Amino acid sequence: MKPLNSDDIQAFLLTVEWRSITEAARRLNLSKSVISKRVSDLERDIGVQLLMRSTRNILPTDAGLTLYEAGSASMRRLADAVDLISEQSNGLCGELRITAPVSLTHLWLGDVIARFAAAHPRLHVLLELDDRLINIEAERLDLAIRVARLPDSSLIARRIGVSERVIVASPGYVEKHGMPDSLDDVSAHRCLCYSNVPASQTWSFPALAPRSKPRTLAPQSVFGSNNGEALRDAAVRGLGLAILPTFIAARDLVDGRLVRILPDEPPEDDIIYAVYPRGPFTSHKLRAFVEHVRLALLVCPWDQLTTAAPLTESV
Numbered sequence: 001m002k003p004l005n006s007d008d009i010q011a012f013l014l015t016v017e018w019r020s021i022t023e024a025a026r027r028l029n030l031s032k033s034v035i036s037k038r039v040s041d042l043e044r045d046i047g048v049q050l051l052m053r054s055t056r057n058i059l060p061t062d063a064g065l066t067l068y069e070a071g072s073a074s075m076r077r078l079a080d081a082v083d084l085i086s087e088q089s090n091g092l093c094g095e096l097r098i099t100a101p102v103s104l105t106h107l108w109l110g111d112v113i114a115r116f117a118a119a120h121p122r123l124h125v126l127l128e129l130d131d132r133l134i135n136i137e138a139e140r141l142d143l144a145i146r147v148a149r150l151p152d153s154s155l156i157a158r159r160i161g162v163s164e165r166v167i168v169a170s171p172g173y174v175e176k177h178g179m180p181d182s183l184d185d186v187s188a189h190r191c192l193c194y195s196n197v198p199a200s201q202t203w204s205f206p207a208l209a210p211r212s213k214p215r216t217l218a219p220q221s222v223f224g225s226n227n228g229e230a231l232r233d234a235a236v237r238g239l240g241l242a243i244l245p246t247f248i249a250a251r252d253l254v255d256g257r258l259v260r261i262l263p264d265e266p267p268e269d270d271i272i273y274a275v276y277p278r279g280p281f282t283s284h285k286l287r288a289f290v291e292h293v294r295l296a297l298l299v300c301p302w303d304q305l306t307t308a309a310p311l312t313e314s315v
Helices: 006-018 021-028 032-046 062-090 102-119 171-177 228-236 246-255 284-296 301-307
Strands: 051-053 058-060 094-100 123-129 143-148 156-163 165-169 190-194 220-225 241-245 259-261 270-276
Touching: 006 021, 006 032, 006 051, 006 058, 006 062, 021 032, 058 062, 094 102, 094 284, 102 123, 102 143, 102 228, 102 246, 102 284, 102 301, 143 156, 143 284, 156 284, 165 171, 165 228, 165 246, 171 259, 190 228, 220 228, 228 241, 228 246, 241 246, 246 301, 270 284
Parallel strands: 094 123, 094 143, 190 220, 190 241
Antiparallel strands: 051 058, 143 270, 156 270, 165 241, 165 259
């Protein structure tokens, strides 16, 4: 058998990865006809059908799956070797396109990312801030930092931290409206709601028993925003109760502008994830960045801030 063409193998791997000749063509900046011919040429050279094609989907045959798994592993090892050689001689280079939440980056993560960029001056970091769950593949981004309970997807989601959440209000609001004695009392209070997700997801609390569902509240919303810092400002002004991540509320809790409500009934934590496309190629610069952020969040700086002044519901 003659040597296989590496371009044909790359076209095949990406077609299987994305289950689409169209997507493989887009990622390689080639026409669909070129990708289709390369895959057909590979099948001809090997003498085996590798893909089952239909108008709706493309799936690998058993032989195609075997080749995909072996080829993906080989390409990852090759990419690792190239990255290692490049890093040893030049350091990380190229471009790394990242999207991250607005408030987390503004308050804490921006410095972490800047330190990574400073350590790798040949690497061009492009950072876009957005609280929406945007399609990173369609936007041609390498990585997203997300604070959420993520739905299932084809993306790789690596847990890199925990975001504790708290119910808060201003001392003035508590003085005027009283302190809730239980979660059942919260629904009778004025509440400030995050508009990017359903209220039942924001106002959710750990289940009381194993295997039971989380408890949820139906808050009486008097103010809504798609930004956590805007909700914090409204809470400081005494507009109502808000559920905030501690990375937003920490300084105001320490300084007494906010107080913690029902500290023994905390909302469910969110998880901080690094999310990136699943594929045969995962660059060393992406892995290095994820590990850098993970290490920075091993001990969350906002938790260190609140340790000096324990959160309390007293006013």
